[in-house]
Amino acid sequence: MLLGIDLGGTNIKAGICDARGRVLASDSIPTEAHRGPADTLRRMAELGRRLAGRRRIGACGVGVPGPLDLARTRIYVAPNLEGWKDVRVPAVLRRLLGVPVVMENDANCAAVGESRAWPPCDGFALYTLGTGVGGGIVLNGELWVGASGAAGELGHMTVDPHGPRCGCGRCGCLEAFASATAVARAAGRPAHEAFRSRDPKSRAAVARAAWALGAGIANLIHVFHPDLVVLAGGMARAGRAILDPVRAEVRRRVFAVQLAKIRIELSRLGDDAGWTGAALWAARKHRPH
Amino acid sequence: MLLGIDLGGTNIKAGICDARGRVLASDSIPTEAHRGPADTLRRMAELGRRLAGRRRIGACGVGVPGPLDLARTRIYVAPNLEGWKDVRVPAVLRRLLGVPVVMENDANCAAVGESRAWPPCDGFALYTLGTGVGGGIVLNGELWVGASGAAGELGHMTVDPHGPRCGCGRCGCLEAFASATAVARAAGRPAHEAFRSRDPKSRAAVARAAWALGAGIANLIHVFHPDLVVLAGGMARAGRAILDPVRAEVRRRVFAVQLAKIRIELSRLGDDAGWTGAALWAARKHRPH
Incomplete structure (x- = not known):
């Protein structure tokens, strides 16, 4: 049995699954990051123990926001976890x-989780469309973290160098067009409302986000052509309202031979992708083959 | 012993190497594509036989321009090989x-060849800067062709959607900024002269090509962060005049954690990369492990 924990800025989701990702139990609690890392980590461990009950846990995986060191021993700093700096999450949880x-x-955890919910393929990419735009790449069944450990930063691909400034300081990142934050700012209302609204500002904001996502995915196809691209996160709940215009934009931007071999779909696992992926990745790393 | 052949629009380069890519013999002849595929293929085989002499050849690899079918049995059409359409190159050469x-x-062949000339790494990318901009990706020692067989189209990443029209019909592809053709057009003189010239038009053309290459490489780093990126092809002969501004642009566009782990270098093998890569890839495909 595996324990997976997804540490978000607002909530902590956790669950128990087996080695094939089948969910046996899951729950969530508020993060309350302002109470400090020690308090949050203690409650994460408590949640994990409660969910495990009498089951024997072989490994625990934890998905966390923000940049990590290459060896994955610490969070340097996490924009959504106020005051967390240089926190050794795995060491503390291992002790607890x-x-x-x-x-x-x-x-990356969400990419691992989501990829297991689909037929096996050589190349898989996930876009998480939330407050920011995250990403993860799974190649030949393995998470691909690249030379720095920071590959899969799909939200920071430049799609238009003349575009709006991104939180990272550069201009025209995909995230600056296609995050829920960017859509809400351009629409003048929350992103989930913008997708349903018929007012011109909302429609323009949604069209711009879909254009940027289509451009980013097309670039991804030119570079490494995954078999499957999945859209996840809060914005993916808009369903066909996001999926259809993204597919149309990709169609305009890739070669016919590439188009014949690309699937773009909505997340199957939703909120469970992160913690199940963390659990499965822990099993993979703990018992390398 | 392996035979490698690099079929270009102007010349055919070929050679004999061993399983580690050591060159034993090499030569080149004019392509004369206008004489038709049958004639060119016959002369390719003659060249190969002459180079092999009494050596026993285990496999032959051939690198060709233009889009291929997924099974690599035919060239659909090759813009630089006039009149070649639906040519079954491997079947004909196998018979001859x-x-x-x-x-x-x-x-892709050049990427395989070039990657073997450097210390082994997990992620490797090659840009070929010639009449067009081609690319190839090697992951964990294996050529990555993606779901369609057409991954590694690094020249068709959009770096500026408001940019000039590319030969592929879309706007702002890297190729539309950074091919020798694009540099020559913008500079009003051949690309190799533009790199040496101090006239403002030439300097602007070179700066624009370097900007676009830097933007494309930065996007590649955000997506899959190779350990090593190599610039090859005619334009790479400009040396530091292309390498330095490209490195500077990449530096501006990636995260510090990524920058610490990326090398951008000039080709070590030059014109030998293509045919040696073809030979080595043939050995790999012929005897899969």
């Missing part, structure tokens, strides 16, 4: 839980 | 040479 703990970027 | 023949895109 008494099991091996593997930490990974939250969007 | 009596050895297994593996065909692959020329830039």
Whole structure:
């Protein structure tokens, strides 16, 4: 049995699954990051123990926001976890839980989780469309973190160098067009409302986000052509309202031979992708083959 | 012993190497594509036989321009090989040479060849800067062709959607900024002269090409962060005049954690990358492990 934990800025989701990702139990609690890392980590461990009950846990995976060190021993700093700096999440959890703990970027965990919910393929990419735009890449069944551990930053691909400034300081990142924050700012109302609204500002904001996502995905196809691209996160709940214009934009931007072999779909796992992916990735890292 | 052949629009380069890519013999002849595929293929086989001499050839790899079918049995159409359409290159060469023949895109072959000239790494990307901009990606020592067989089209990443029209019909592809053709057009003189010239038009053309290459490489780093990116092809002969401004642009566009782990270098093999890569890839495909 595996324990997976998804540490978000607002909530902590956790659950128990087996080695194939089948969910046996899951729950969530508020993060309350302002109470400090020690308090939050203690409550994460408590949640994990409660969910495990009498089951024996072989490994724990934890998905966390923000940049990690290459060895995945600490969070340097997390914009959504106020006051967290240089926190050794796996070491603390290992002590509290008494099991091996593997930490990974939250969007990477979601990519691992989501990829297992689809038929196996060589190349898989996930876009998490939330407050920011995250990403994860799974190649030949393995999470791809690249030379720095920071590959899969799909939200920071420049799609238009003349575009709006991104939180990262550069101009025209995909995130600056297609995050819920960017859509809400352009629409003048929350992103989930913008997708339903018929007012011109909302429609323009949604069209711009879909254009940027289509451009980013097309670039991804030119570079490494995954078999499957999945859209996840809060914005993916807009369903066909986001999926259809994104597909149309990709169609305009890739070669016919590429178009014949690309699937773009909505997340199957939703909120469960992150913690199940963390759990499965922990099993993979703990028992390398 | 392996035979490698690089079929270009102007010349055919070929050579004999061993399983580690050591060159034993090499030569080149004019392509004369206008004489038709049958004539050119016959002369390719003659060249191969002459280079092989009494050596026993285990496999032949051939790098060709233009889009290939997924099974690599034919060239659909090649813009630089006038009148070539639906040509079954490997079948014809196999008959003429009596050895297994593996065909692959020329830039992909160059990526395989070039990657073997550097210390092994997980992620490797090659840009071929010539008449067009080609690319190839090697992951964990294996050529990555993606779901369609057409991954690694690094020249068709959009770096500026408001940019000039590319030969592919879309706007702002890297190729539309950074090919020798694009540099020559913007500079009003051949690309190799533009790199040496101090006239403002030439300097602007070179700066624009370097900007676009830097933007494309930065996007590649955000997506899959290779350990090593190599610039090859005619334009790479400009040396530091292209390498330095490209490195500077990448520095401006990626995260510090990524920058610490990226190398951008000039080709070590030059013109030998294509045919040696074809030969090595043939050995790999012919004897899969």
